[in-house]
Structure formats: C-alpha cells, structure tokens
Amino acid sequence: MAVQADRGVPLSTLSPKFLHTNSTSHTWPFSAIAELIDNAYDPDVSAKQFWIDKTMVKGEACLSFMDNGNGLDHETMHKMLSFGYSDKIAVNGQEPIGIYGNGFKSGSMRLGKDAIVFSKSKSTSCVGMLSQTYLKEIDAQQIIVPIEHKASLQDILLYSPFNSQDELLAEINVIASVWSKEKTGTRIIIWNLRRTSSGATEFDFETDRYDIRIPSEVYETMNDPSQLPDRSTSYIPETVYSLRVRSSDLPFFFI
Numbered sequence: 001m002a003v004q005a006d007r008g009v010p011l012s013t014l015s016p017k018f019l020h021t022n023s024t025s026h027t028w029p030f031s032a033i034a035e036l037i038d039n040a041y042d043p044d045v046s047a048k049q050f051w052i053d054k055t056m057v058k059g060e061a062c063l064s065f066m067d068n069g070n071g072l073d074h075e076t077m078h079k080m081l082s083f084g085y086s087d088k089i090a091v092n093g094q095e096p097i098g099i100y101g102n103g104f105k106s107g108s109m110r111l112g113k114d115a116i117v118f119s120k121s122k123s124t125s126c127v128g129m130l131s132q133t134y135l136k137e138i139d140a141q142q143i144i145v146p147i148e149h150k151a152s153l154q155d156i157l158l159y160s161p162f163n164s165q166d167e168l169l170a171e172i173n174v175i176a177s178v179w180s181k182e183k184t185g186t187r188i189i190i191w192n193l194r195r196t197s198s199g200a201t202e203f204d205f206e207t208d209r210y211d212i213r214i215p216s217e218v219y220e221t222m223n224d225p226s227q228l229p230d231r232s233t234s235y236i237p238e239t240v241y242s243l244r245v246r247s248s249d250l251p252f253f254f255i
C-alpha cells in the first residue's frame, strides 16, 4: 500500500476516515459555515456577494454556498480539495483569514458527508468533488478527488446528485447568471447533510425561510461553553441559533 516518492521513501497518505476526523474540530455548526464565508471574502477570491441557501436536489435537502469572487482553475481546485496548501497573501492591505489550507475540508465535511464545487474563473470552468459516500462506495484506501477530466467526470456523474453533463453545466450557469462584472464565482453544494439523532437535519430551514437556524433540540445537547450562555438563565441570544443574526455584521450576506 505504501506509495513511493522520488527517492524511494514512502509518502505519508491520508485515509478517507480522516475527512470525518478533521471535521470534528467544528463543535459548532456555524463555525463550519464561517470557513466557507471566510474563503469567499479572502483577498485571492475577493467576492463582493455571498449567498447561502437550502436547495433541493433530486428531492434531497442540500446546502448551497455561492460567491461572485474570482473562481478557480484546475490547479487551484486541486489545492482546494487537498490538505495544507495555502498560498494566500495580502492584497491591497487586506490580510487573508485563511492560512492553514484546511478550512474548506473541515467545514464542508462537518456540514454534510459530501460536497461538490462548481467554479468559473476568467480562463475556465471546473467541477470537483470531495465525497465521503463516494470514497466508501468505491472502497477507497486514500482520499481521491475527482476533478472534471475524463475518469473524474464519470465518477462525478455516477456518485454526485448531478448525473449528466447538462446538469453540471446548469449549476455552472447559475454562477454566470449572478450579478458580477466578470461573471466569475464559485458554487458549493453539500449533500447528505448531518442529521440529529431524531433524523432531522441539524439546521432548521422552515421556521423562517430567510434564515438558517439551529433548532433548540440541537443547541441544547451541545455543551460548548464558548457558544452557549450561562445555562442558569433560560434566555438564549439569537446569535446562538440564527445564522442571519450572527452574520448581520458581515460585509456581504444574503439568503
């Protein structure tokens, strides 16, 4: 199983199980969402707007995140789906938030089991997939990440909810349709959303259709003291459970 690098010395490899392990750093679901917001706002991407929504794909509730930033090409998509590669630098005095090359992986895999990334940059469009379900189904021993090209495309069509090239193209066209001078941006769809022990998704999309909320059954079972106020009082501030309220100070945010 050891893969040999140039000098015959074994490469360290990454088990698919690590995707889940790595996601457990997010004890609070909103911190996972914050990773995706930070990425769009960082100076390399420099999005002016960011949309978060629930979207139904083939009858299944998914989370979608879309920005109208600079987008990705194949090489940066590969880095996005890899671990520890971050070459962000300050642009016009704006310091990047991202430094570790891990936030997308830990954040997306905390929210659901599977993620697909559609991106449109000035030069190209591309699609990549990071999917725990796929890796399990093909019995992968290492993390592989299909990115558009032939064999990859086939796997994306087979294992993502988008089963034809037309369906993939339609998602890329959503990016082009949003307001942006360059018509560039990135759209991330996460499916197999995390569920509570009662089987409901860990987010409540219904109570307020312009908000994404953490239901009380979820936050009451979480005991992250940094997130929950003093439990002796029954008052829970909205920032604990409402993404809209929590994000209201951000320079861009729409649901």
Ligand SMILES: Nc1ncnc2c1ncn2[C@@H]1O[C@H](COP(=O)(O)OP(=O)(O)OP(=O)(O)O)[C@@H](O)[C@H]1O
Binding pocket: 035, 039, 040, 044, 045, 067, 069, 070, 071, 072, 076, 079, 080, 081, 085, 086, 087, 088, 097, 098, 099, 100, 101, 102, 103, 104, 105, 186
């Ligand atoms: N929305 C996006 N648009 C364009 N590129 C993105 C987007 N999100 C992530 N990337 C690219 O993917 C890379 C990896 O993102 P990731 O969040 O995993 O790490 P990071 O932001 O570099 O560091 P950190 O772990 O501190 O967040 C980024 O460095 C960036 O190049």
Ligand SMILES: [Mg+2]
Binding pocket: 035, 038, 039, 098, 099, 102, 103, 104
């Ligand atoms: Mg990041």
